[in-house]
Amino acid sequence: MSVLIAGAGPTGLTLAIDLARRGLAVRLIDKAAEYFNGSRGDGLQPRTLEIFDDLGVIDEVLRQGRSMPLMKIYMSGELFGERRMAEIAEPTPDVPYPNAWMLGQSRTEKILRDKLSEYGVQVELDTAIVGFTQDENSVTAELSTGETVEAEYLVGADGGRSFVRKHLGIAFEGTTDESIRTLLGDVAADGLDHEFGYWFAAKDNPMSGIAMTPLAGGDQFQFGAPLDSDDADTSIEALQALVDKFAGPGVAKLRDLTWSTVWRPNVRLAERFRVGRVFIAGDAAHVHPPTGGQGLNTGVQDAYNLGWKLADDREEVLATYETERRTNAARVLGISEELMQKHVEGDESAMERGENTRQLDVSYRDLADTRPIVAGDRAPDAPLVDAEGNKTSLFDLFRGPHQTLLRFSPTTPSTDEHTVDIGRDGSAAYTSPEAFAHYHAQDGDEILVRSDGYLA
Structure with missing residues (x-):
């Protein structure tokens, strides 16, 4: 094909x-x-x-x-506070990547x-x-x-x-809303610590300002600032003028602008x-x-x-x-x-x-079905231990273009490469109480996982 x-x-x-x-x-x-x-x-x-x-x-x-940076918020030139867009979460047995990545x-x-x-x-x-x-x-x-x-x-x-x-x-x-325009660009900024993100605004209008978000792999920031509806200048001089307006003259000197554009909703x-x-x-x-x-x-x-x-x-x-x-x-x-x-x-x-x-809640389930986990839901991860004590995970076994059949406390072992037998206490090829919990499984249940990681 x-x-x-x-x-x-x-x-x-x-x-x-x-x-x-x-x-x-x-x-x-x-x-x-x-x-x-x-x-x-x-x-x-x-x-x-x-x-x-x-x-x-x-x-x-x-x-x-890199992880999402801590944002330093400046209002009319004064440090107002620090915040993150989202709290940093620790990985769990069912969610190995709980945070956005930049x-x-x-x-x-x-x-x-x-x-x-x-x-x-x-x-x-x-x-x-x-x-x-x-x-x-x-x-x-x-x-x-x-x-x-x-x-x-x-x-x-x-x-x-x-x-x-x-x-x-x-x-x-x-x-398309032509009344809202935002200037975006990738630019280095001398005077700003690249470990942090920045929000510069005026005290009387705190939600209209400049965002400077550090980009991984160098010293550039992603720049974002509001524009007047008739302004289309994307030069480094235009970006510098906006920095001087919102952050104050001399706070940051921009250089090495490699990409810029005007965005409309x-x-x-x-x-x-x-x-x-x-x-x-x-x-x-x-x-x-x-x-x-x-x-x-x-x-x-x-x-x-x-x-x-x-x-x-x-x-x-x-x-x-x-x-x-x-x-x-x-x-x-x-x-x-x-x-x-x-x-x-x-x-x-x-x-x-x-x-x-975070898109972990994306589901294709029948909305009339109120059971905790059904066909169309994301298949969660879970730690596994085999008979020799080797540790792996469901995601390790899902990896690849195949679908996977999960069997919980089966009565007979399977020899199929992509069938995973899971017990509670060493009675099957893999042991994982967590898998039973995350899949709300009972002994004898079988659950087919599609190759895109959703339940069939």
């Missing part, structure tokens, strides 16, 4: 890795002439970290990134590209889709290079201005995520305000949900992609919009991040 993916951002890269490790033929193209070099989506949520663990890139993500998007993409290359797949830059047709068996795409490509499936992960979505005629419903959701053999994912299907750090993470989850379904290639399975992911995207857009509205209204709680932004 072959799949053509348009768009080599985090969504397209995640999907390409997942398909390649399953042995599918993958081509990943991107219309850009060179790789993106900026922070943009720099917050990786805990559920994304779990996905990156499964894909084999978590060690590099953790090595190159890593600039370009660094995340580089890690994913390196992993993809291990499967012999390279991103084809300066290559765009300019047209396509489909029938019941395949998709035929015309590329900007003049090549014609035939594949069983096409996935548009080509951003908010997605050609694939537009060519399909899918409505992209939502709003754009909240949209595609009417459909699929037409026949063509799918859309990531920003092509939903665009978010940056509040809450949900956009990149939701796109990665789209890809992780779609990969195994494309490999399965059954209509009843493929049909669940839109059902599961569009519903979730609508929910996440609501979270992002609520935080954005709080910020506009000057509500200080807009700077706080709760459990709902």
Whole structure:
């Protein structure tokens, strides 16, 4: 089977890795002439970290990134206090990555590209889709290079201005608020301690100010500041003028501006995520305000949900992609919009991040089913000990493109590689009282875990 993916951002890269490790033929193209070099989506949520663990890139993500910084808050030039967007949580047996992790998007993409290359797949830059047709068996795409490509499936992960979505005629419903504009940039700042984040504002307007968030892997900060509606200057001089205005002259000297842009609140959701053999994912299907750090993470989850379904290639399975992911995207857009509205209204709680932004509560369950854990819920981790006393975990055994059958206190042992027999006291291949607790399991229960880490 072959799949053509348009768009080599985090969504397209995640999907390409997942398909390649399953042995599918993958081509990943991107219309850009060179790789993106900026922070943009720099917050990786805990559920994304779990996905990156499964894909084999978590060690590099953790090595190159950093935890959420403590923010120093200055009001009219005086230190007002310190706060974190979210309290630091300790790992638990069922949640090994409880906290968001900071890593600039370009660094995340580089890690994913390196992993993809291990499967012999390279991103084809300066290559765009300019047209396509489909029938019941395949998709035929015309590329900007003049090549014609035939594949069983096409996935548009080509951003908010997605050609694939537009060519399909899918409505992209939502709003763009031109009255709110934010200047973003990656820049070094002499005079600021890179171990901390900063918020500079005036006492009489505390929620309108400059955010300076330290980026991992160097001395740059991600800069964010409000703009007047008619201002589009993204130069370092414009950034410096805003720093001087909000923080005071001489507080920080900016240098080495490597990326900047003007952002407008754009909240949209595609009417459909699929037409026949063509799918859309990531920003092509939903665009978010940056509040809450949900956009990149939701796109990665789209890809992780779609990969195994494309490999399965059954209509009843493929049909669940839109059902599961569009519903979730609508929910996440609501979270992002609520935080954005709080910020506009000057509500200080807009700077706080709760459990709902970590995406560990994403579920595809039947909402009428009130049992504590059911089909569609995230499969929790749990520590395991084998008969020789060796320690491992459920996530270690889930890792890979397979599904896993959990059997709790089975009467006979299994010899299947991806069946995990769990007992309470050494009576099975693995012992884990925690697994019984996290899965609310009884002796004799069997639970199938999908390859994307959700209960079947």
